Amino acid sequence: MNGIVELRHNRAQLALHTVRAGAGAVRPLLMLHGLGERTPDTPPRYLDVWPGPVFGLDFTGHGRSTRPVGGGYTAEILMADVDAALAHLGEVTILGRGLGAYIALLAAGARPELVHGIVLADGPGLVGGGIRPGSPYVLSLVPDAEDSAPDSYALFELSRDVRPPDYAQEYVRQIMQWSGLEHPIAVATVTRPEWLDAVVAEPGVVELDLRAALELFAAVD
Amino acid sequence: MPTDPAPPIERPSGLDDHPGARRPDRSRFVSSSGLRIASYEWGPPDAPVVLAAHGGFDFAGTFDVFAPLLVDAGWRVVSWDARGHGDSEHAVLYSWAGDLRDALAVLDSVTTEPAVFLGHSKGGGIMLELADAVPHRVRALVNLDGLPSKNNWPDVSEHERTKMLHTELTGWLDHRRRCADAMRRPGTLEELAERRQRMNPRLTLDWLRYLVSIGGRQDPDGWRWKIDPTLRFGGFGPWRPEWSMQRMPGLPVPVLGVLGLENEAMGWGTRPEDVQPYLPPDARLEALDGVGHFVHIEQPQLVAGLVLDFLQAHL
Numbered sequence: 001m002n003g004i005v006e007l008r009h010n011r012a013q014l015a016l017h018t019v020r021a022g023a024g025a026v027r028p029l030l031m032l033h034g035l036g037e038r039t040p041d042t043p044p045r046y047l048d049v050w051p052g053p054v055f056g057l058d059f060t061g062h063g064r065s066t067r068p069v070g071g072g073y074t075a076e077i078l079m080a081d082v083d084a085a086l087a088h089l090g091e092v093t094i095l096g097r098g099l100g101a102y103i104a105l106l107a108a109g110a111r112p113e114l115v116h117g118i119v120l121a122d123g124p125g126l127v128g129g130g131i132r133p134g135s136p137y138v139l140s141l142v143p144d145a146e147d148s149a150p151d152s153y154a155l156f157e158l159s160r161d162v163r164p165p166d167y168a169q170e171y172v173r174q175i176m177q178w179s180g181l182e183h184p185i186a187v188a189t190v191t192r193p194e195w196l197d198a199v200v201a202e203p204g205v206v207e208l209d210l211r212a213a214l215e216l217f218a219a220v221d
Numbered sequence: 222m223p224t225d226p227a228p229p230i231e232r233p234s235g236l237d238d239h240p241g242a243r244r245p246d247r248s249r250f251v252s253s254s255g256l257r258i259a260s261y262e263w264g265p266p267d268a269p270v271v272l273a274a275h276g277g278f279d280f281a282g283t284f285d286v287f288a289p290l291l292v293d294a295g296w297r298v299v300s301w302d303a304r305g306h307g308d309s310e311h312a313v314l315y316s317w318a319g320d321l322r323d324a325l326a327v328l329d330s331v332t333t334e335p336a337v338f339l340g341h342s343k344g345g346g347i348m349l350e351l352a353d354a355v356p357h358r359v360r361a362l363v364n365l366d367g368l369p370s371k372n373n374w375p376d377v378s379e380h381e382r383t384k385m386l387h388t389e390l391t392g393w394l395d396h397r398r399r400c401a402d403a404m405r406r407p408g409t410l411e412e413l414a415e416r417r418q419r420m421n422p423r424l425t426l427d428w429l430r431y432l433v434s435i436g437g438r439q440d441p442d443g444w445r446w447k448i449d450p451t452l453r454f455g456g457f458g459p460w461r462p463e464w465s466m467q468r469m470p471g472l473p474v475p476v477l478g479v480l481g482l483e484n485e486a487m488g489w490g491t492r493p494e495d496v497q498p499y500l501p502p503d504a505r506l507e508a509l510d511g512v513g514h515f516v517h518i519e520q521p522q523l524v525a526g527l528v529l530d531f532l533q534a535h536l
Contacts, residue, residue: 010401010451011313060314070256070304070312072319076458080397087398110390133464136354138318138325143255153254157318167459173383174390 004064009084014057015064016085019043022053026218027116030085030092031056032100035125035158036150038063049211051218057085061151069143071153075103075161082107086114093217098123099158101189105199109171112178117217119186121210127193129160165198172202186213228259228308232434239431241521243289251301253326259308260301260327264292270332273300274324276342278448280307282435287517290525301327305449307436315452320347321354328358337532339363341517346465353468361475361535363528365516368478369462370495389457396453403450407443410434420487423513469499475535476504479524481512488514505531
């Protein structure tokens with residue numbers, strides 16, 4: 001369990017991994033994984049451009065974090081997972097993959113004073129459930145005897161969570177109004193679901209490749 | 222694993238009864254993918270089923286006057302405390318999808334035959350979506366002031382809205398940071414009833430005292446509501462009221478909608494003209510003047526009469 005801090009989010013224990021320790025040349029980078037993923041054991045090569053320490057949070061139901069009984073996942077609850085990491089780390093830049101990119105947007109919108117730039121990258125769960133609900137389906141699974149991750153309810157519910165473009169834009173506006181940065185959002189994805197198209201259309205959002213996006217926030221005080 | 226064989230039915234001794242109120246005949250825990258849901262039944266086990274969902278921040282005991290009126294007309298009423306409410310388990314996660322799953326788990330535990338779905342407020346929205354999800358399991362749908370409209374959404378400028386959302390988001394996250402150790406505030410039974418009356422100004426204190434004795438528990442330092450202190454009023458999210466309404470026109474069963482037209486803080490402000498365009502064939506809409514949002518709790522006899530009349534006419 002070396003390099004893992006257990007954070008408490010209400011009844012869930014969340015694993016915050018130190019992906020790469022480092023001196024405080026610049027604020028930490030917080031990695032948010034995609035749907036079904038977990039924090040990688042070793043830093044991806046593109047993080048060579050990040051001069052500070054790197055942490056990764058396992059969302060509820062993923063990796064080494066609590067797998068709840070009975071499902072009930074929402075993007076907003078994962079946003080509060082991230083807030084538990086912010087309470088521990090203080091100011092960070094966030095790199096989110098897939099589902100983690102959407103959650104990064106929500107978290108930065110909710111805590112603009114603690115999130116110094118977000119980088120949105122391709123990964124599992126980037127699309128979500130589209131811009132309006134589809135036909136309802138009520139999934140009931142027999143609970144597994146063992147505590148395995150990821151939780152199947154997380155995979156099901158967080159691939160159906162509805163992401164209206166105007167909802168995503170509300171978070172962009174929160175970030176623009178309170179972050180104090182001219183360009184607080186860097187979009188590095190090739191895939192562009194509708195919510196992300198709406199994000200890119202907002203003033204202050206820049207499109208950069210992954211390394212350039214990380215360098216942008218590494219350079220800004 | 223469960224240590225209690227069944228959720229409690231009896232009220233603490235020495236408390237006043239409420240006219241017409243009858244505790245359920247049976248109770249048991251239902252497992253919803255491992256989560257313990259407290260479920261209750263009034264009426265004979267072989268009578269046709271009405272599956273009844275309570276509103277947000279309520280509990281099944283709020284049907285204690287209403288359900289027996291249906292039972293006396295030959296029905297078996299099955300209800301449950303939503304996850305985190307009443308005597309159901311406090312969960313790690315709460316969501317609309319989770320509530321739907323729990324509702325289906327209770328139905329599955331009772332019957333595979335089509336049942337009457339009934340729900341109040343948020344429970345009305347849950348049962349509406351469940352009817353859409355499992356149309357082969359529903360005979361008729363009764364919605365008690367649980368049809369959302371845009372009327373209670375604040376009509377404010379973009380700038381105001383950004384400020385409001387900021388306040389809401391930080392308030393909610395601050396609550397999440399604190400709530401791991403949160404306890405609800407204790408008080409006397411009378412104090413809890415008086416606090417509740419601020420949200421339910423149209424209910425008598427006598428009725429509210431009765432409800433506290435079921436939805437609350439007596440700790441050494443006083444009474445407190447059983448509901449999970451994590452749960453919180455208000456909120457934000459991507460949900461839009463019209464999405465719920467759009468599930469109604471295609472329902473294959475008779476639908477009764479009941480609206481309480483008296484405005485109150487907990488109400489949804491929905492007017493008949495908001496609902497009319499979405500009603501399916503064979504639907505009936507009753508708009509009650511001088512009745513608030515908690516239609517069946519405030520006027521159990523009146524609302525039970527409407528429901529029984531509707532069921533008799535259509536089934």
